[in-house]
Amino acid sequence: MSTPLQNIILKTDSSPRNAAPREDFGTMPRDGAKPSGRGDIKALTALRFFGVFWVVIDHSQGAFPWLEQSCETVALCQAVTFFFVLSGFVLTYRYINLEGTRRIAAFLIGRLARLWPIHLVGILLLIFMMPGTFKPTRELMPILATNVALLQSAIPITKYFYSYNAPSWSSSTLLFLYFVFPVLLLLIRKSWLLLMLATTCGIASALTVAAAFEVPEFSPNEVSTLGLLYVSPLSRLFDFSLGMCAATAFRKYLKDKSLSLVAGTLLELGAIATLLFIACNSFKWRYLCLDLVGAHGSYWLQNCGFALIGCLILVTVFSMEQGLISKIFRTKIFSFLGEISFCIYVLHTIFLVYGEVVLTMDESINTFCSYLITLFLAATALWLLVEKPSRKLTRDFCQNFVYARSPQKAD
Numbered sequence: 001m002s003t004p005l006q007n008i009i010l011k012t013d014s015s016p017r018n019a020a021p022r023e024d025f026g027t028m029p030r031d032g033a034k035p036s037g038r039g040d041i042k043a044l045t046a047l048r049f050f051g052v053f054w055v056v057i058d059h060s061q062g063a064f065p066w067l068e069q070s071c072e073t074v075a076l077c078q079a080v081t082f083f084f085v086l087s088g089f090v091l092t093y094r095y096i097n098l099e100g101t102r103r104i105a106a107f108l109i110g111r112l113a114r115l116w117p118i119h120l121v122g123i124l125l126l127i128f129m130m131p132g133t134f135k136p137t138r139e140l141m142p143i144l145a146t147n148v149a150l151l152q153s154a155i156p157i158t159k160y161f162y163s164y165n166a167p168s169w170s171s172s173t174l175l176f177l178y179f180v181f182p183v184l185l186l187l188i189r190k191s192w193l194l195l196m197l198a199t200t201c202g203i204a205s206a207l208t209v210a211a212a213f214e215v216p217e218f219s220p221n222e223v224s225t226l227g228l229l230y231v232s233p234l235s236r237l238f239d240f241s242l243g244m245c246a247a248t249a250f251r252k253y254l255k256d257k258s259l260s261l262v263a264g265t266l267l268e269l270g271a272i273a274t275l276l277f278i279a280c281n282s283f284k285w286r287y288l289c290l291d292l293v294g295a296h297g298s299y300w301l302q303n304c305g306f307a308l309i310g311c312l313i314l315v316t317v318f319s320m321e322q323g324l325i326s327k328i329f330r331t332k333i334f335s336f337l338g339e340i341s342f343c344i345y346v347l348h349t350i351f352l353v354y355g356e357v358v359l360t361m362d363e364s365i366n367t368f369c370s371y372l373i374t375l376f377l378a379a380t381a382l383w384l385l386v387e388k389p390s391r392k393l394t395r396d397f398c399q400n401f402v403y404a405r406s407p408q409k410a411d
Helices: 004-009 042-060 065-071 076-095 101-129 141-148 166-190 192-212 225-231 233-254 261-288 290-320 324-329 332-339 341-357 365-405
Strands: none
Touching (some): 042 076, 042 332, 076 166, 076 290, 101 166, 192 225, 192 290, 233 290, 324 332
């Protein structure tokens, strides 16, 4: 299916230098499972917003060419790698001791409730706002079914994972990671080397399949490198597990470290500069290592691999909350922006497509600013009307029907 999402918003995804992103965004857990960490790391909640805004800029290039000219040498698609690393870090920090049937069940229910209601609202909005393109037909029913069930990223074919609300492939991938998270915790408790060995096999398998079958980098109706190495849960296990290892190291060595405000601020500025430096040079580095690792390996390095270094440094440094930037991120306004960031992520391409297809909006800076204001207001409404109530319902459900079933003996 060739949708406006592919043609307008994600038009650069078929090029050798880009691929489109994703989402849960490593938010601080609000589900019914009992956390083991000592409080939220608020700087990470705020940091999530800037990752989402990076994604918004990336996808807006299709509708506002002047953005593409400004960012053409920056690997904006690496924002997704940041989210997977951040999610692995946050969940491990909070749930390192997650065990027992009831606690695991509450955790998974909470994670599903975090993703699925807002995801479903996104699909319904597309169908309602643009029925000519997204109205379910017999041909589209298999694609719609996989999207509703959040299974689309498991099918490495573009017409499935980039179909309705295209960026929601990352929610599909995250849902898989959530379900294997308890198993990954068992591995990391035994040895972080064991965890990394297991997940390295995942990315190695995807690279081997892509090379052995000479999979094309991008194809709308066939298995592609984009689907195998950028979208697939199998390949993203590696990013997520690196975040888990970073959280384990942070809890053991850095959690109680104290730095001066000047030293902390310099570390934070250095972490941001490292991430930006990598993003600005990844396209060039890909072609430098092309002969060494091949087309598929260099594709993965450009869109995922190089970024892992910067993402790990950024998440770890800001988790310490020792600098001026992280202190600013702890303020209410940035915490709020972090809270609504998932809603921003879900809505941003829907509004872009609607503006291009239905409103035929112009490409001016004023229109872009109007788009952002509308997006932020709508995301706030979605957060208030859907996300917050679903969190509360989840907490109440887990408290009443999961933990309360065995008051004499806790898991």
